[in-house]
Amino acid sequence: MGDLVAAEWLKLRTTRLVYGTAAAAVLLSVAAVTGAVLATDRSGTPLTSTRGLEQILSVTGTGALMVLLTGVLVAAGEHRHGTAADTFLTTPRRHRVVLAKLAVSAGAGLAAGLITAAASLATAAALFTVEGATFPVGDGDVWLTLAGTLAYTTLFALLGVALGTLIRNQVLAIAVALAWIGIVEHILISLAPSIARWLPAMAGLAVVRSPIDDVLSPLGGLVVLTLYTVAICGAGLRFAVARDV
């Protein structure tokens, strides 16, 4: 299993994909934090108030979207480029390949979370100074939110691998992910918030302590998001992985 994980890590390092998406994740988070600081300040909410900090710090996980897409490409990309055959010739017990991809993506997702959280924190602190406020570095909630960002980004990497395992068509898998997060859940939030809170993207927002109404507790969100990942990956292992390539 160690060799397989090392091979998957090598795969990830030897294309430019991961560098591009990591950079995009940082840019997204920094842009989101910048926007949140300006919007909060504009709306008259004090930056250092609980509400203000929640609004600003909960968007530090925005870059996780790029991590999710990277996870999809790590799994479904093997079919897109035709490397799946060589991979399965090397490792005919295909579930081991999926497990190795999950392990490597968890590490990469955690690393991406660390980088985006650090960049977001620095951005927020700098903007607070510009706005004449002092960033509350000693506030425990700040660090809890950033810990949530790490968990959120890591889980989104795993969710991406799970989705790309279940839906082997890379384009379709990405389309499903974006449509779900961007359209389906958005509609359900307004139509049926009591249901929407249990859906993956909303559960993710709970993990980063988003000040949206009706979200689950951070821990509840973590559990729900993990269950989705396990369920989708399980379905992929059961129904998709063994299929002919």
Add this chain to the structure above:
Amino acid sequence: MIEVAGLTKRYGEHRAVDDLSFTAPAGKVTGFVGPNGAGKTTTFRCLLGLAEPTAGVALVDGLRYRDLAAPRRQVGAVLESMGFHPARSGRNHLRVLARAAGIEPARIDPLLDLVGLRGAAERRVGGYSLGMRQRLGLAAALLGDPPTIVLDEPVNGLDPAGVAWVRRLLRAWADEGRTVLVSSHLLVELAQVADRVVVIRDGHRVTEADVSSLAGSVTVRVDRPDAMVAALLAAGVGHELRGDGAISVPGCEPAEVGRIAARASVAVTELARATVGDSLEAMFFTATGGDGRG
């Protein structure tokens, strides 16, 4: 040794492979030939565990592929459907596979030399020609120094020198005692190197033969075919008068045919020896009912 027994692969109503049986023994090059769409690649995918047979088995050394202890060290394969990540270099492609299979990376450089890609190893595969991809695929198949080698249309995209190079490799591997199974839709590519041929069409095996059992033949044209046929009959030599007036004499040397013609006072206008490859080709077209245009 590869054994395929009763192999059937259905896609809906279509039987891509239908009750196919054949063997590819160690120490021999077995040519697997048939027109495009005959089921060659599907057979290979079943053999390599990439597709699940509907019925029957395809075994390597008595085991299903997925039951092999160290598949990459036991079987090396190149399939047409195999691809490469365009942004990954040739060397990194091999490094990934070696790593996953637990094969020492020291094997990579000699293999790059063997397939002539040492100079292009650091370049992204996206910029490789079809022939370079074939060579990289071959290097990947050889990573584990496998005793069984399975190649699907290995000379597609190679120039004539490359084709001759692959033929020499196939011969050398078989002479080392390896099992070599190689498919092609062009029989002439294999005729010079295959020890055995398995011909399939529409998923069925139509014939399986040792190439050594296919003797060459002599084709002769004369001014009086009737007299020549009578002379061959008198000499007890098997022959066939073809529609175009030429006489085909299997298993005979041109000199002998010439002597028979001289004794019968028949003037020879054309005397040609058909090679084993020509015989193979004739057998292939008879068996597949095709005209060679796939």
